[in-house]
Amino acid sequence: MNAPAIAPALTAQDFKSDYKPVWCPGCGDYTVLASITRALAALQLRPEKVAVVSGIGCSSRIPAYTTCYGFHGVHGRALAAATGLKVARPDLTVLVAGGDGDGYSIGGNHFLHACRRNIDLTDIVMDNHVYGMTKGQPSPTTEPDWKSKLSPAGTGLREFHPLVIALAAGANFIARAFSGDPSGTAAVIGEAIRHPGFSFVEVLSPCVTFRPEQRAWKEAVHPASVAATDDPARAARRLMTDDGFNTGVLYKGTRPAYSAAAGKTTLHPADLEKDFAL
């Protein structure tokens, strides 16, 4: 199990597992997967140094499609499970990946507290403004007038603004990406991983099956016109007034990351093997 002394540089392909994704053809999540693997390769990480944690949903299938450690929690609990994992193994890079349903509705409370706790995690929410896996119900980011079987007249409810919520709750890094731009998404995810503390990346990732109109997102997105700020007040103004299609890193805070007691002792596979007397 010991890694070779000089490991050859890995490519994105090395982070992809043999499982063929079961997503619908054209689903935005394919390129999010590609962007994550690209970012990990660019950071010269190794699969065994990365854990990908998710809940339940189409997007939450991502861990199995990577060669990293993968963990599926129950629906909505990915951030809590990742918190436990990160404090037990601070040496790992921990990514949380899932959908807007998993992340903002059933798991919404954990989102607030993960931002507040500011543990060094990267939370990638593939936002398609719909519950894809359960076949097309409105989520907290769904437009109030979007009609579905469950809400034939639309929910009539104002949608959440996850980036503003993340800022208010204390996230240390806030970015928006678009799955149709894999290089941009990979760059943002890479920067999010490098930034200390809780990094939140909202990826607009169309659900072509239940929200085919989201194919038009590629015309709507545009890169942020100014660089990321580290001033929460400025960030708040920018986020409150943005059109939802502004991509790039929008806020890079300076709050020190949560440091876990377990962080003082880094576990290595060799230590584990000793513990298990193999």
Place this chain on the structure above:
Amino acid sequence: MLKQIEGSRAVAEAVALSRPEVVCAYPISPQTHIVEALGEAVKSGALAPCEFINVESEFAAMSVAIGASAAGARAYTATASQGLLFMTEALFNASGLGLPIVMTVANRALGAPINIWNDHSDAMSQRDCGWIQLFAENNQEALDLHLQAFRLAEELSLPVMVCMDGFILTHAYERVDVPAQEQVDAYLPRFAPRQVLDPAEPVSIGAMVGPEAFMEVRYLAHAKQVQALELIPGWADEFRRAFGREAGGLMHTYRAEDAETIVVALGSVIGTIKDTVDELRAQGVGIGVVAITCFRPWPLAAVRAALVNARRVIVIEKTLAVGIGGIVSNNVRAALPGSGAAVYTVIAGLGGRAITKASLAKAFADAIAGRLEATTFLDLDRQVVERVLAREREVRRSGPIAEAVLKEIGPVAARPG
């Protein structure tokens, strides 16, 4: 009116005919079609006045239903599997507060490992939460039990869970007789809640109760369920008179009168069991069926009366109480002290595994020959289990169990559902 419709739609129609005033829902397979159909009924005006609320989780769904019911509204929700588990705290709350909420549970397995297919683990995990639990055998009964559920819930001021097998019933198209609104209105009176928000008598619901009264409050919850045992058969009779068909009741028997061997089960598998029993009867085997409709409260006396003359009882259960085996069978045993009948637990169909007539017939024959183990897992692949266990003995870090089993079985089954 006879309609060829999906089980979920049949239930949605029954619920809409029952005129709930608040419906709340969070999607989860295989329940979602029910609440989607209700969403459409509210939009089209077929169900009015009714407030339909899209909530953010099942915990919220049950909590919204609790608030609505406490304020005197007829409240309904539906869920399955993980959703039911996530509601647990609120389920105990609803029954403890005596709120007559009606909920459909589209029975589905519980994770981990995640599995969307049918078994009864979800409902069985909540068997002691204070809700009445009814199990439907087919889609007509699923529809009918919902009409009865509102009656039952509101008369006793207790919540009622109507369980129907996920996919097997929820997604099956069958011909069902959907009653007319006038018929349902005549059968199900307007909700006259035992608790309302009354300015003449303001009350704060859900107060702290200390040791001086807690026992009495809990006893009353039990006493009400016992009362339900007395009332349910009469209500089933009344239902038959009103709608001209049998549905509900505590349980029913099939070819069981002179049977030495009786099979006990709940839900849709009863159909397969009846077919198997017919074939065995044709071969001269004295075998019959006791089909349980009402699992909570547990119809102890009725079950005893139906089984007391049998030599052996085979309980087919789609659930597993890890560490002991059967759940339904232990309830059956409680009904049979001193009868001398052998009670077999047959765990079957977990996570959607098909329960075939051939496997059932073999298990029944084994029981009759005295060869069936007291706790049997129908169609369990012993070789796979043995290989995984052998590996656990050899390797300290043997890894996660589900992944080890999948590895043994090969890539076909390895796709998450």
